[in-house]
Amino acid sequence: xxxxxxxxxxxxxGLMCGAxxxxxxxxxxxxxxxxxxxxxxxxxxxKDDMQKQGYVWKDFAVAGGAGAAAxxxxxxxxISGNAPSAAQIKGPLIQEWAEQGVLVPIDSVTGxxxxxxxxxxxxxxxxxxxxxxxxxxVHRVNWVWINKAALDKVGAKPPTTWAEFFTVAxxxxxxGIQPVAAGGQPWQDLTxxxxxxxxxxxxxxxxxxxxxxxxxxxxxxxxxxxxTVRKIExxxxxxxxxxxxxxxxxxxxxxxxxxxxxxxxxxGEFANAGKQPGKxxxxxxxxxxxxxxxxxxxxxxxxxxxxxKAATPGQLALxxxxxxxxxxxxxxxxxGSIPVRLGVPMDRFDDCGxxxxxxxxxxxKAGGYVPSLAHGMAxxxxxxxxxxxxVTKFMxxxxxxxxxxxxxxxxxxxx
Ligand code: BGC
Numbered sequence: 001x002x003x004x005x006x007x008x009x010x011x012x013x014g015l016m017c018g019a020x021x022x023x024x025x026x027x028x029x030x031x032x033x034x035x036x037x038x039x040x041x042x043x044x045x046x047k048d049d050m051q052k053q054g055y056v057w058k059d060f061a062v063a064g065g066a067g068a069a070a071x072x073x074x075x076x077x078x079i080s081g082n083a084p085s086a087a088q089i090k091g092p093l094i095q096e097w098a099e100q101g102v103l104v105p106i107d108s109v110t111g112x113x114x115x116x117x118x119x120x121x122x123x124x125x126x127x128x129x130x131x132x133x134x135x136x137x138v139h140r141v142n143w144v145w146i147n148k149a150a151l152d153k154v155g156a157k158p159p160t161t162w163a164e165f166f167t168v169a170x171x172x173x174x175x176g177i178q179p180v181a182a183g184g185q186p187w188q189d190l191t192x193x194x195x196x197x198x199x200x201x202x203x204x205x206x207x208x209x210x211x212x213x214x215x216x217x218x219x220x221x222x223x224x225x226x227x228t229v230r231k232i233e234x235x236x237x238x239x240x241x242x243x244x245x246x247x248x249x250x251x252x253x254x255x256x257x258x259x260x261x262x263x264x265x266x267x268g269e270f271a272n273a274g275k276q277p278g279k280x281x282x283x284x285x286x287x288x289x290x291x292x293x294x295x296x297x298x299x300x301x302x303x304x305x306x307x308x309k310a311a312t313p314g315q316l317a318l319x320x321x322x323x324x325x326x327x328x329x330x331x332x333x334x335x336g337s338i339p340v341r342l343g344v345p346m347d348r349f350d351d352c353g354x355x356x357x358x359x360x361x362x363x364x365k366a367g368g369y370v371p372s373l374a375h376g377m378a379x380x381x382x383x384x385x386x387x388x389x390x391v392t393k394f395m396x397x398x399x400x401x402x403x404x405x406x407x408x409x410x411x412x413x414x415x
Pocket of ligand 1 (some may be wrong): 039067375
């Protein structure tokens with residue numbers, strides 16, 4: 001056993017955590033936004049692992065789904081010269097931080113990564129030819145979470161088209177059940193909107209959201225997308241403004257509402273509440289998106305520390321641990337995601353996890369594997385922010401779909 005590991009074991013056992021070992025133990029300050037029940041359990045696996053390796057974990061959790069508040073806190077920390085050792089950052093934002101010259105490469109621990117990651121993901125976590133981020137897992141965003149008892153009560157099946165969806169929603173309403181649970185926060189609005197964009201086909205999604213093609217953005221089909229969003233909205237409750245996503249999930253778990261549009265971190269909440277897929281709840285792809293998969297990959301980047309030129313031993317150990325098969329498996333089991341590392345066995349995963357994995361393979365082959373805009377995978381911050389504003393303004397006003405589409409086309413030009 002290495003010295004650091006011995007000290008870690010002693011410390012974990014409540015012995016020798018004092019001055020003698022303080023010098024040896026490197027502190028890792030970790031900024032993330034994993035604060036719900038399932039999320040905390042998942043990040044707890046990493047914390048325990050790092051402590052066992054002899055590092056001190058300084059948790060910097062900033063509550064707020066999709067990380068907007070965490071990103072503001074991060075900017076303040078970096079500007080004031082207190083950059084964390086690691087921070088939860090993903091997608092094009094990795095490049096944006098790398099361009100600031102504040103990240104450290106972690107190449108020395110990434111020997112087998114390329115061979116074990118989907119090429120699209122392998123590219124995202126590199127900047128200037130160097131690995132700068134360690135990926136955790138793949139979340140599928142285009143899911144609907146359904147309370148099974150509510151669905152059974154109205155004798156319905158999970159809807160596979162919007163027409164079916166509205167029929168089911170009407171039946172639920174007639175039975176006195178709130179059809180849709182939602183939280184009125186900008187990123188949740190955008191999550192629903194991108195689901196409806198995806199329901200028009202993966203090609204439409206790619207043209208609109210990845211290529212920002214003006215013809216697609218201003219099309220009659222896009223007007224129809226806003227119309228559908230408006231209609232779905234009419235099945236949500238009035239108390240949704242500002243509600244956190246996990247509280248909306250709790251409404252579905254407790255049968256206060258029947259369905260929620262949300263990525264599979266929602267499954268972490270069902271699992272944490274002891275609920276089982278197929279028995280208590282159903283995971284169904286968003287209507288008309290069965291063959292597609294909106295991906296959202298969480299990762300940690302590593303910031304240059306004071307008086308250090310390169311990544312510290314603790315930062316390298318963190319990156320290495322995140323990509324080990326055992327960690328990948330346990331993290332995703334709690335988080336509701338699937339491992340990003342290829343070849344991790346799926347037998348301990350539930351039916352929703354297995355389905356996510358199978359659907360991911362189909363989507364990759366069929367060209368339906370697309371990056372989530374609402375979760376920072378598709379566009380740079382400024383563009384994504386401008387589009388979010390358009391969608392959230394629409395959902396919080398009586399604006400008509402045509403003028404929302406005009407605003408969308410303008411927002412897409414934001415650089
Ligand atoms: C993150 C997830 C997180 C969710 C809710 C997403 O953007 O990728 O890890 O669970 O936001 O906070």
